[in-house]
Each structure stands twice: as structure tokens, then as C-alpha cells.
Amino acid sequence: MKKIAILGAGFVGRSWSILFARAGHPVSLFDTVADTADGALAIIDGSLNSLHSQGLVDDPAAVRGRITIAGSLADAVDGAVHVQECVNEKLEVKQAAFRDIDAAAGPDAAIASSSSTMPASAYTEDLPGRHRCLLAHPLNPPHLVPLVELCPAPWTDAGVVDRTRDLMASIGQVPITMTKEVPGFIVNRLQVALLNEAFALLEDDCISAEDLDKAITDGLGLRWSVVGPFETIDLNATGGLAHYVDIFADEYHDMIKDRGAPRRWSETIVDRANAAMRARWPLSGIQDRQAARDRKLTRLAALRSDTPKA
């Protein structure tokens, strides 16, 4: 088991620490804000106990014992084979972090950013070690939603991408590999495509926001959690995907073509969607609702870890 360095001890950094340590890796966690680093272990303890109670962590104390708080960035990355950057989502902060990590990390360490919006090319171009830098974007919350989007910069070494994919798979995450940088990567592009239609249906007064959410949680999203969008249509015609497209493609195009090009979400419709949320749930309860979401995701993770891969 090789040493992993995590830079940034906020929510995402703590989740990565748990994921790597649960798989047996020694983890060195560093944050430039000493208070954040000091508080991180107590929060990690709470998460580990919750995961333990659901059977997702066997020995919380052992996992916890593999995570140490580093006194400096240099200490954190010393001897690490993989550095996971989890600092603030600001370009200049990412640039400074990558400059410092690249200068301090050993020559064989891969350096991955957790950024949800900024590609690796935006903060690695001028670095001597830019060939070992890439994006490894987790979903929220990373210890319950296993997907990790890997996206190389134009100058990232293919071997570094492969090695990172293997590492992510070995700790139980589900890595996917992009071939090139596109804005939003994969997940957010798919999310926005669906949100655009969702806001448009709300704007056209076709359905309430509450019922639209149910269309996904109790319908499409439920099925998509088991079979992806291509596999879904591959299974819904006797001749597979090509047959399904033969039957439905014209109708599907006719159905949606009048939407035209993507539009900005109007203030009116955002207000309406937000009002629908606040009518059901006051903002003051948001942390309880996040906890409820995570309890459900935890149960799903336990079920899935127990389900044979198809």
C-alpha cells in the first residue's frame, strides 16, 4: 500500500482521505488553514462511524489510524505516489497549489485535481511536471457516489491516466476516462442537458417541480442507477440499441426539436423552482435533508457492495 497525499481538508479532501485509507493506503492530509486540518479528524471519525454502522467500513479505528495530518505541504507529498488536490475552486488558488505540489512531489507522483469545473490545462501548462497532472473529479458525496471523472490535459502522459484509473478502481471507486477536455466534463454536461429540459417543462407549465423530481427518483433515475442510458435503450427493444433507434429516433427528434438551442434559465423560472423547494422545505432544514440523502445513499452503497457485478 502506497502513500497518498491529500491537499485541502474540506469536505472533498476528507472524503478522499476516507476512501484511500479504507482501501489500506497511508494518507497524509494537509490544509494551509491549521484549524481546518485540526478539525478534520473529528469529522472523519463521525463519517467512519456512520459508514461502519452500514457495513461499509469494517474497522473504523484502523482506517482512522492510517490518516495523519501533515505539518506542511512538503511533508504531505513526501514519498506519495498520488497527490489529490482539493483546495478552493478558484483558478489562482488551483494554480498556486499545483505549482507548490509539482515543486515538492517526487518525480513519479501523479497529481490530480478534484475540480468540478476547471480542466487541468488551466493550472498546469507552465509546470515542469505537467505531464503527470490530470483531473480526477469525484461526485458529491465522494464516499457514497463512486464515480470519478478522469480527464487528461493535452500534455498529460497516457501512463499517468492509466495508473490513476487503476488506483481509483482499486479503492472501489468507478473511474471513467475522457479522451480530451470539454467544458463541464461528462457528468455536468449530462446534468445540464436534463436540467434544461426540466426547467423548460416547468416554464411551459406542464408539471410541478415536485412531480418532475419524482419522474426521476421513482422512474428514470431509479432505472438509470441500474442500467446506463445506452444500456437502457439497448434492453428496451428485442434487437438492441440499433433496433430501438429504428423504432423511436424520428419520434424522439420530432418531440424535442422545437426546443431549439439551449436557453439561459430565466429569472422567472428559477424563482418558481426555488419557491417550490422552499414551500416544501425551509432553508433552515437543508443540513438535515443532506443527511437524509446521505443515509439513503449509504444504504444503496451497502446494497451495491453486496450485489454481484453483472
Place this chain on the structure above:
Amino acid sequence: MKKIAILGAGFVGRSWSILFARAGHPVSLFDTVADTADGALAIIDGSLNSLHSQGLVDDPAAVRGRITIAGSLADAVDGAVHVQECVNEKLEVKQAAFRDIDAAAGPDAAIASSSSTMPASAYTEDLPGRHRCLLAHPLNPPHLVPLVELCPAPWTDAGVVDRTRDLMASIGQVPITMTKEVPGFIVNRLQVALLNEAFALLEDDCISAEDLDKAITDGLGLRWSVVGPFETIDLNATGGLAHYVDIFADEYHDMIKDRGAPRRWSETIVDRANAAMRARWPLSGIQDRQAARDRKLTRLAALRSDTPKA
């Protein structure tokens, strides 16, 4: 418990029969093809045993005992409070079925179509009882994916919609109510919006079909099975949906705007997606894969039936 009539004993009709009978309703199932009707009960027995083994049906024999095969359409609908039409997805077949059902059913019966593509207005306009006709579209497979889209024709009585919604909720389905007919209803519009972006990402050579499916099953779709698209963004910013939109709307629009208006899926890209499916799974194994999907959905249904509603 009131009598329910199901017209059409194919896959969808059998699923509806199980759903209504499981909830305690006597179900009368009719098919114009005698062989289909005769074979239906044996297939229903198999499904009930599978559901029983997962804890989704307590007493398969009792459920089975509530389902009878009717000798005629008139016998099936006699005394029924709700008629669920599940005949072939062809306009003239739907029109004939609704004409016959409307003529035979009692004045207080609601008549709902299971059509996935044709709105109720297309086959009910000229009927004396058109006010009691509507669409109630289930997803596939209906006894494992609870969503039902309800869509009234312009002349459907609001009370009939409400009553159908109550009935669907009472048998454990999750009904959503549209206010008017739009092509594709809700679910397929959302599905197509996402598929359009998925095919475009494949066409742009950004990612493999296999990894794109994982982006949903192990990422977005997994989370969406717990919180819908609006609720997801409501929970991902401390100030809720409005706050999330403040932060991300410009970036999201910039990300996707170059896609322009929806395009037809090109032959090239459909071939590529289909080839990716066939490279992983020969067509001959499609039924085994459908069974594997349904086993996973069954486990999810068992988990969800056991999970407190948030």
C-alpha cells in the same frame, strides 16, 4: 377493494394485474388473443414467486387468486371502477379499444391508456365518455419502477385525474400529474434530452459508450434515484436552488450553448453506440441481461419499500 379491468395480457397488462391484485383489488384480465390470455397466468405466477422471494409480495397465491381471465371485454369491464388499456401501440388499435371499452364500461369507470407515445386525445375525441379517459403511462418494468405519468386530454374531467392519482398511489405506484399533453410526456422528454447529449459526447469522441453509461449508473443516476434533479441542486449549495443557480447558471449555459438545436442521431453514431453494446454483450444474451436488470431493480424495490419516506 374495487374491481379493476385490464385490457391486453402482454407484458404491461400482466404487470398492472400484479400491481392491482397485490394491493387487494380483484382484477379481470382480457386479451382478444385467447392464447395470450391463457398463457398470462403462468407467467404471472413466475413473476409473483420472484417478487415473493424478495419480500415484495407476502402471499403469491392470494394475489394470484384475485386475477381472473375474462371471456370477453364486456365481462372484464363489467362493474370495474378503473379500466387500464394495454393493447398494441398502434393508433387504430387504441382507437378501437377505447371505442369498445367506452361502450361497455359502467358510467363511473375511469379509462386509462398505458401508451408510452400517444396522448389520450388521439383516441378519445369522439367518444361519448371522453371525459373519463386519460393517459396513465407506466415505466418498464411497471412492477419494479413505480412511476406512472398521468396526462389528461383537454376534455378529461379533473375529478377523474384526481381519482386515478389516488388509486395509483394507493397501490404503491408513484403518480405524477401533467397539466396538458406534450409530445413524449415528461419521462421521455427528459430521457431524450440526456440521450441527445450522450450521443453528441460519443460523436465528439470524448468518451466511450461504456464509460458514459457508468457516469450515470455510478454517478448521476445513482444520486438521482435518491434526490430528483431540482432537489439535487437545491442540496448542493448552502442557500438552496436559487443560490446554486447564482453560482453555476452562467457557466452551465456557456458549457452547453454551442450544442445548438437538437440534432437527429446520425447513422454513424448510432452504429458506433450499437457496436459498443454488441462488443460487450451479444444480442443473444439480451433476455439474461433484462433478467439481471430486473433482479437489481427488485433488490432496490425491496430496499426502498423498507426505507422511511423522507
